[in-house]
Amino acid sequence: MNPFTLTRAASAEAAVRDFSSHDSPAYIGGGTNILDLMKENVAHPTHLIGLNKLPLNAIETTADGGLRLGATATNADTAWHPEVKQRYPLLNQAILAGASPQLRNMATNAGNLMQRTRCYYFYDTATPCNKREPGSGCAAIGGYNRIHAILGASEHCIATHPSDMCVALAALEAVVHVQGKDGARQIKFEDFHRLPDDQPERDNTLQPGELIVALELPKQGFAKHFSYLKLRDRQSYAFALVSVAVGLELEGATIKDARLALGGVAHKPWRDKKAEQLLIGQPATEATFKQVAEAVLKDAKGQGTNDFKIELARRAIVRALKQAAAGEQQASDVFTNSNP
Structure with a gap:
């Protein structure tokens, strides 16, 4: 693991400013994926911005009857929240199907969206991977690809997104609230993650430095069926x-x-x-x-x-x-x- 510096942001705006002032920064919440990437020499941030102190862990009903999930709320707290269990049991079940209790106690909602593929070759730095090193090739194509994509793949990448929570969020038509240097904006969940096309290194449509601050669920939760x-x-x-x-x-x-x-x-x-x-x-x-x-x-x-x-x-x-x-x-x- 390369050396890095660490600061803890006191606000979303401060986190975005800190991100903009460093050459190779990364946000860190629960750390359940970014630390693995750093240990495996896949990611090389020189500055980490800690987000766990941000006041973004509330889960609360919105004015139109939906539910707002704070970005730093843990997966466990989200899954077991009474409103989620009662009104959005699909999300409850998806979260509980993922990872382990220990990881769910650490992983954050925003981090779940940002986690990267578990493609074998992405983590193996001795093999070519367009997602890890653009232009190097895709070892999974023609290689061992049992876990890989059958829909939406490209000639550059056949990796899959690993999240369970995100599948439920897609079905529920969630909205992602983000904060960036140009202010706040909302992204429909269907537009948040990308297909690989010719830029498989890009997992999502966030602009550099943009920070997820919340997820919003609509009123319809399909609680009966x-x-x-x-x-x-x-x-x-x-x-x-x-x-x-x-x-x-x-x-x-x-x-x-x-x-x-x-x-x-x-x-x-x-x-x-x-x-x-x-x-x-x-x-x-x-x-x-x-x-x-x-x-x-x-x-x-x-x-x-x-x-x-x-x-x-x-x-x-x-x-x-x-x-x-x-x-x-x-x-x-x-x-x-x-x-x-």
Whole structure:
């Protein structure tokens, strides 16, 4: 690990000013990912700006009936907050499906959005990686790519976004509030993370130095009919091979509104609004759900050792939709496969 300096910001504005005054700065909250990146010689900040003292950990109802989640609130405090449990159980289940209790006690909401891929080659500095070193190549393409993307990939990168929480936030249509040198702005969650295209080193649409200060959830939380299904290699402390977040609003047996987001399949939480529209006004039946799964995955492409993820995702979508329609929730499951 390279030497670095550390300051603790007293306000969001002070943090942004401090960031702008250094050549290689980085923000640090819970440190559950940035410190790993530094230890593995993947990230090399020379100055860290501590954010844990900022007054940004409140979770409170908004004027229009939504919920505002402070950026420095921990994942554990967010998951177990009474308003989240009661009104946004999809988010509760997604957070609890991720990491471990110890990490959830440290990790912050903003840090969860900012965490980087767990691609093997990204962490292995002896191999080429366009995300770590632009222009060096992508060792995962043609390499061992079991955990990699089947949607939205490019010839430059097939890494996936690792977060569980973000998949639920995508389905719930959260809004990200940020503070930068030019003031405050809001970013729709669907616009926050990027696909790799020809700049895989850029994970999100933040401008340099911009700081996440809060996440805002709309009033609709799909508290009656939801499901977060996570398929992984072991029951705990494992990243998703495929995850599915579903929120349904039913009128009798007819779907009145629907949200569907996937994790573990792309460079960002994957949401297909056109496919979602196929659910609206339709009966909540397996035939409807299979049609939607086919639409979501029509452009899916395997890379060899991850080909199985296409069928896995297809079945997971149908299963999660069935669970949501029936009011049955299942936070995670173990995927067993004889292939490597």
